[in-house]
Amino acid sequence: MPHSQHPIEILRFNTCGSVDDGKSTLIGRLLFDSKSIMEDQMEALERSADITGGGQINLANLTDGLRAEREQGITIDVAYRYIATPRRKFIVADTPGHVQYTRNMVTGASTANLSIVLVDARLSVIEQTRRHTFIAAMLGIPHLVFAVNKMDLVEWSEDRFLEIRDAIEAFLPKLDVFKDVKFIPISALNGDNVVDRSEKTPWFEGPTLLRHLETVHIASDWNLSALRFPVQWVNRPNNPTNKELHDFRGLSGQIAGGIVKRGQKVLVLPGGLRSTVKEIWTYDGPLHEAFCPQSVTLVLEHDLDISRGDMIVGFEGLPGMSAELHARVSWMQPKPLQPGRKFFLKHTTQTVQAIVTSIESKVDIHTFDPEPNPGELTMNDIGEVRIRAAKPLVFDGYGANRLTGSFILIEPGTNATVGAGMLLPPTAMVKPEYDDFAI
16 A cells, blocks of 8 residues: 555444443444445345344344344354444444453453443443443453433433433542543434434434544554564575565564564564664565554564564563563353363563463452452453463553553363463563673
8 A cells, every 4th residue: 555545544443331222223324324334235234123022123133143143132252243434444343241251251252442331321331331341441442432322211301311421420440550541422223323423312412423523533542552473484585486585584573562663673572682674575565664553574674583472672661580470361162160180371573472370350340349368250351460481471451552561371182272362561570681682
């Protein structure tokens, strides 16, 4: 793509809330009203209209793809849908509302820029509202929207809307991670304030949901203050017909934080080798600088022994490096997590053996307070654990960098992902013990 053109920005968001709050209907409404539905999908919807009674199209069927979901009227699996408007592209994760599917919500929300928590205007704030808000906070999602749905069933009462807003704002300070929080009164079924502004809420001066999704500022969500470049693979074309590429040796991967520039001095961890960035390559050609989350190939001045799993960092804002890890874990397996269990731990581009040495606490989802020494974590529990890895990891706290501060636990033998982890800030940073860059 020519450098004069800017690609349309992509916003990733997820919907969450309790069962029957209208998550799937809301996404269906966004798809329908933004004309993001294929003709064959539209025909299938119209054929299934008689299922709902009254001949109305069931918008939830656009996202609830499993037969069991349609029959029960619930969401079980995470459904991803794609919406595009002239302003922005969207990747939407429709996540389940049932408590037993908390792990699915964690999966669907893990890459989101924004989370939409649906609240049933009739029921106000319930346990699932608190649970999903807590998970959004734990996952470091910077932008939050409370969509107060089914306002038509409470006569579009401004007092009811404000009562729900006040109840939520009472517990938000305990979480204290969101850059911005919006409250929007909607009817997903009828489309009020979803894409088009509703005449039924003259007292509401905020944007419609789609307008907010199109305009919320996400460019600064990435950590651009400290370079993090996990090496994914060593790029050696070895093309005998191309003399320019014959000796090419680059380091390919996705920038997980910060900005990298030609001529920048860098440190390669965990080995402590140092060099200077000679070239930055992309599919479209060379760059003078690149930034998170671009995928690039770096060429260094020196031919160092670097392999997959190593991390290239700048000298400003150094990361932590340790085999002793302290993390929050969302447990996803029916078999409980108990101290002493061994796993494979996948962090950025490397996988290491690890053992859970202790479980320090479990979150009480009603109060957000920790319950000390629970003994084990059962499925869908969230708790703090201590982990010892087979070799040191180079990492940041999850709050500082979602890419270098996250990991998954994999069960040996089955290769099943059993836990999603968020690292707490390192107790000590890397300290380079030299002043020059001579190899």
